[in-house]
Amino acid sequence: MAxxxxxxxxxxxxxxxxxxxxxxxxxxxRGAVVALGLWLIITVLLPLWALLSKSxxxxxxxxxxxxxFQAYFASPALADSIWHSVWVSLLSTVICVxxxxxxxxxxxxxxxxxxxxxxxxxxIPILAPSLLPAISLVxxxxxxxxxxWMLFGASIxxxxxxxxGEVFWTFPHALIIITTALAISDARLYEAAxxxxxxxxxxxxxxxxxxxxxxxxxxxFVVFTLVIxxxxxxxxxxxxxxVLATDIYKQVVGQQNFQIGAVVGLLLLLxxxxxxxxxxxMQRRQLALLSARAVPYAPRPDATIDRAMLAICSxxxxxxxxxLGVSFFASIATFWPYNLTPSFKNFDFDMMDxxxxxxxxxxxxxxxxxxxxxxxxxxxxxxxxxxxxRFRAVRGFVQFLALLPLAVPGLVLGLGYIFFFxxxxxxxxxxxxxxxxxxxxxxxxxxxxxxxxxxxxxxxxDQEFETVSASLRxxxxxxxxxxxxxxxxxxxLDIAMYLFVNAMTTVSAVVxxxxxxxxxxxxxxxxxxxxxxxxxxxxxxxxxxxTAAVTRAIYMLLTQGYLxxxxxxxxR
Amino acid sequence: MDSMPTTEPYLRIRNLSKKFGAxxxxxxxxxxxxxxxxxxxxxxxxxxxxxLLRAISGLDVQTAGSIHQGGRDISTLPxxxxxxxxxxxxxxxxxxxxxxxxxxxxxxxxxxxRIEIDKxxxxxxxxxxxxxxxxxxxxxxSGGQQQRVALARALALSPGLLLLDExxxxxxxxxxxxxxxxxxxxxxxxxxxxxxxxxxxEEALTMSxxxxxxxxxxxEQVGTPDEIYGRPATAFVADFVGKMNFLEGRxxxxxxxxxxxxxxxxSEEVPLAEGAAVTVxxxxxxxxxxxxxxxxxxxxSVQVGVMEFIGNHFATxxxxxxxxxxxxxxxxxxxVRDLGISSGATIEVALPPKRLRVFAQSRSxxx
Numbered sequence: 041m042a043x044x045x046x047x048x049x050x051x052x053x054x055x056x057x058x059x060x061x062x063x064x065x066x067x068x069x070r071g072a073v074v075a076l077g078l079w080l081i082i083t084v085l086l087p088l089w090a091l092l093s094k095s096x097x098x099x100x101x102x103x104x105x106x107x108x109f110q111a112y113f114a115s116p117a118l119a120d121s122i123w124h125s126v127w128v129s130l131l132s133t134v135i136c137v138x139x140x141x142x143x144x145x146x147x148x149x150x151x152x153x154x155x156x157x158x159x160x161x162x163x164i165p166i167l168a169p170s171l172l173p174a175i176s177l178v179x180x181x182x183x184x185x186x187x188x189w190m191l192f193g194a195s196i197x198x199x200x201x202x203x204x205g206e207v208f209w210t211f212p213h214a215l216i217i218i219t220t221a222l223a224i225s226d227a228r229l230y231e232a233a234x235x236x237x238x239x240x241x242x243x244x245x246x247x248x249x250x251x252x253x254x255x256x257x258x259x260x261f262v263v264f265t266l267v268i269x270x271x272x273x274x275x276x277x278x279x280x281x282x283v284l285a286t287d288i289y290k291q292v293v294g295q296q297n298f299q300i301g302a303v304v305g306l307l308l309l310l311x312x313x314x315x316x317x318x319x320x321x322m323q324r325r326q327l328a329l330l331s332a333r334a335v336p337y338a339p340r341p342d343a344t345i346d347r348a349m350l351a352i353c354s355x356x357x358x359x360x361x362x363x364l365g366v367s368f369f370a371s372i373a374t375f376w377p378y379n380l381t382p383s384f385k386n387f388d389f390d391m392m393d394x395x396x397x398x399x400x401x402x403x404x405x406x407x408x409x410x411x412x413x414x415x416x417x418x419x420x421x422x423x424x425x426x427x428x429x430r431f432r433a434v435r436g437f438v439q440f441l442a443l444l445p446l447a448v449p450g451l452v453l454g455l456g457y458i459f460f461f462x463x464x465x466x467x468x469x470x471x472x473x474x475x476x477x478x479x480x481x482x483x484x485x486x487x488x489x490x491x492x493x494x495x496x497x498x499x500x501x502d503q504e505f506e507t508v509s510a511s512l513r514x515x516x517x518x519x520x521x522x523x524x525x526x527x528x529x530x531x532x533l534d535i536a537m538y539l540f541v542n543a544m545t546t547v548s549a550v551v552x553x554x555x556x557x558x559x560x561x562x563x564x565x566x567x568x569x570x571x572x573x574x575x576x577x578x579x580x581x582x583x584x585x586x587t588a589a590v591t592r593a594i595y596m597l598l599t600q601g602y603l604x605x606x607x608x609x610x611x612r
Numbered sequence: 613m614d615s616m617p618t619t620e621p622y623l624r625i626r627n628l629s630k631k632f633g634a635x636x637x638x639x640x641x642x643x644x645x646x647x648x649x650x651x652x653x654x655x656x657x658x659x660x661x662x663x664l665l666r667a668i669s670g671l672d673v674q675t676a677g678s679i680h681q682g683g684r685d686i687s688t689l690p691x692x693x694x695x696x697x698x699x700x701x702x703x704x705x706x707x708x709x710x711x712x713x714x715x716x717x718x719x720x721x722x723x724x725x726r727i728e729i730d731k732x733x734x735x736x737x738x739x740x741x742x743x744x745x746x747x748x749x750x751x752x753x754s755g756g757q758q759q760r761v762a763l764a765r766a767l768a769l770s771p772g773l774l775l776l777d778e779x780x781x782x783x784x785x786x787x788x789x790x791x792x793x794x795x796x797x798x799x800x801x802x803x804x805x806x807x808x809x810x811x812x813x814e815e816a817l818t819m820s821x822x823x824x825x826x827x828x829x830x831x832e833q834v835g836t837p838d839e840i841y842g843r844p845a846t847a848f849v850a851d852f853v854g855k856m857n858f859l860e861g862r863x864x865x866x867x868x869x870x871x872x873x874x875x876x877x878x879s880e881e882v883p884l885a886e887g888a889a890v891t892v893x894x895x896x897x898x899x900x901x902x903x904x905x906x907x908x909x910x911x912x913s914v915q916v917g918v919m920e921f922i923g924n925h926f927a928t929x930x931x932x933x934x935x936x937x938x939x940x941x942x943x944x945x946x947x948v949r950d951l952g953i954s955s956g957a958t959i960e961v962a963l964p965p966k967r968l969r970v971f972a973q974s975r976s977x978x979x
Contacts, residue, residue, distance in 0.1 A: 057631070057675040057676065058673055058674060058675060058676060058677075058687060058688055059673075059688065060670065060673040060688050060689075060690060061688050061689055061690055061693075062690060063690030063691070063692045063693055064692070065690070065692060066690060502702050502704045504700045504702060504704035505704055505706065507669075507671060507691065507698065507700075507704070508698065508700070508704045508765070509717075510690075510691035510692045511669070511691060511692075511694075511696055511697060511698045511766070511771075512697075512717055512718030512721065512765070512768070512769060513692050513718060513721060513722065513769070514717060514718055514721040515692075515721070518721060522706075522709070523706045523708060523709065526708045527706075527707060527708055
């Protein structure tokens with residue numbers, strides 16, 4: 041470079057950059073982003089803060105530093121549950137991820153028959169509360185279990201039952217992640233390996249596995265977090281085997297010891313937060329693996345592999361169906377296994393503890409409201425965070441708040457809600473014990489995944505719609521309603537369904553904040569099982585499952601039928 | 613229209629700078645655009661042309677400097693308070709609305725009565741040559757048709773300024789060539805002040821009244837296509853627009869240089885000291901082979917190198933006998949035929965002094 045000819049000695053460096061005047065749209069959008077930020081602060085951040093501060097306080101609210109933590113670790117029974125939680129979660133994770141990998145491999149990399157059916161069967165566990173597999177396992181391997189002999193004298197009540205139940209319940213979560221990782225691989229790598237005469241085994245170890253490694257790591261962390269923070273399975277089948285999640289419940293609901301509950305909650309926050317960070321990193325790398333020019337891999341038939349995979353996948357699918365089937369038959373039999381005459385006696389929920397049919401209708405209302413308001417808030421929120429011009433710092437913070445719930449286990453969130461909303465000094469105290477708090481808590485609990493779905497959809501549409509509208513002097517909300525929302529309708533329905541199904545099946549967050557008149561179906565399962573009414577508990581779990589399954593089916597019909605017609609414009 | 617030439621520019625840009633952190637995307641740019649003018653911003657990616665367009669549209673307001681449009685200071689106005697229509701490379705047509713609804717989009721919000729909207733949409737679709745397509749959806753149209761719909765939509769509110777952001781880049785070559793003419797024609801009929809950002813010199817040369825060539829956030833040259841191509845103001849412009857020989861030499865007098873042993877005259881005086889290092893620029897197509905007798909200056913005896921057949925001409929490299937000078941030249945097919953030029957032959961050529969551009973070599977960072 042030639043030397044600078046123009047050097048201004050005392051350049052007035054302090055001249056402030058020009059600031060654009062704010063238009064109508066800017067004011068409204070910024071106001072809405074701030075409102076969303078406040079909403080998330082109240083429904084996510086402050087409850088977490090309440091939990092955090094509670095763990096450093098004595099029962100009377102004095103600051104006691106780490107005294108609660110010392111008390112916790114000093115109690116051998118409580119400290120034991122950390123170890124229990126860790127090894128049970130590790131074992132469940134290893135088994136679940138291995139099975140999911142094999143299953144996903146069969147689905148994406150082979151030509152085995154019935155892949156569509158296998159895909160559907162694998163989704164079954166997502167539609168049921170985590171209590172359902174535990175109840176089925178009790179029927180199978182419990183004291184009066186059908187096939188108790190298969191355990192060779194070992195007891196299902198304890199780690200064995202927990203691991204089996206958790207593997208069932210987390211299987212679809214691992215499967216989705218690993219299937220995605222295996223599906224986005226580059227066929228050209230396989231062609232290159234073949235051209236270089238690599239053996240199939242070598243290709244598997246040098247191409248397939250490395251290609252899916254980020255998905256596998258991500259699945260490991262997600263499953264581990266789900267298991268260590270799950271409360272349904274150990275509650276039903278854990279017996280005297282204490283884990284962190286049941287400890288929280290016992291400390292808080294049983295002994296009203298909120299301080300120790302808060303300590304355990306913080307301990308559970310650690311693996312979840314770690315999993316969150318790792319997952320974010322892995323997803324970024326996984327996407328980077330796939331270049332724009334990659335050619336999708338199309339498996340070729342191979343009789344040996346296809347048959348072997350069919351056998352293994354059938355076995356896994358069979359296990360899933362058996363677990364679902366046991367609950368189903370237990371619920372429609374008069375007194376299983378002794379009197380197998382079909383009856384609806386077990387569905388007479390009004391005669392049992394747990395809130396009766398009212399719990400179910402509460403759940404429907406709660407799930408409906410969650411889907412309705414949750415979808416509206418989350419999609420609009422994602423739009424604002426994505427499309428508000430400039431305003432970077434605030435948007436970044438709101439984005440962080442929107443992703444935060446992903447790192448917070450339901451139990452921890454629920455606990456935070458008690459501490460925050462049950463505080464008489466809180467002006468929002470009035471919503472405690474209402475349906476509203478259940479809806480708000482559930483929206484917050486499942487906020488992040490829905491937010492990410494919305495953001496992905498918004499990123500896929502043309503980034504210049506807003507500019508064009510502004511140049512045509514059309515207010516942003518008009519374009520949002522007329523263009524953005526209709527174009528993103530599939531994603532919007534996706535979010536609504538996700539929220540509905542999860543609101544139907546969730547136990548972990550709401551178990552702390554329901555009131556006698558707002559009991560929910562999944563909680564009724566828990567309470568009936570607790571009271572020894574196992575068959576009715578199974579029946580209620582089946583009702584929840586059926587509701588979720590029907591919703592899902594309606595959703596599929598909608599997306600394939602009506603949506604296809606309403607979205608004619610997508611066709612060429 | 614008034615036949616009196618307006619001297620007041622429609623768009624007046626003064627001292628415009630844009631910084632992204634430590635990076636200067638626009639460096640004190642001054643520019644006047646006259647009413648009804650078609651101006652192209654041309655340059656390689658990262659030269660600041662898009663930044664300048666985004667400042668004019670208000671999408672990314674400048675760090676310092678002012679913009680006046682039609683006498684109004686729009687420097688810091690929000691997008692919606694400005695007066696322009698815009699067409700993007702992606703068209704950004706609303707996929708779920710029909711062509712008619714796309715074009716009518718701004719009119720509906722402006723509260724125009726329905727009958728008038730229908731009339732205006734019809735008018736606009738006729739203007740862009742798509743009267744039959746009103747009921748279709750964007751995905752049912754070809755790329756070129758979509759581009760024209762985007763144009764109609766941008767024109768719906770009769771804006772004072774039309775901004776085109778790489779409007780033809782997504783189209784294939786044939787459609788692009790046709791649309792170039794159509795857009796230019798439309799712009800002239802409407803007498804609409806238009807700014808187009810492009811990295812395609814052919815597009816800029818064929819469509820514009822004036823071209824603004826930019827590099828590194830600065831304006832290198834503003835001029836008519838003829839001036840930009842024929843009289844590039846800087847070595848950068850010479851290099852960026854068209855093909856160019858860059859011949860390094862030393863100044864002998866203010867109108868003569870020694871280029872690797874060949875002495876070349878040029879008609880423009882170079883305000884540099886004798887012996888200064890200069891770059892002499894010569895377009896390959898300016899090498900004359902016919903009627904050599906009429907040329908008294910810069911006649912060279914050259915050896916013809918490999919002849920490359922390009923289709924409508926031959927490209928070749930010439931070596932000036934007795935010197936170290938090599939340069940490329942383009943010969944028309946019929947000149948090659950008539951004069952029997954072939955590889956290895958020795959022929960006589962002339963380099964017209966008027967067509968040579970000479971620059972000081974200080975910017976030789978590119979060499």
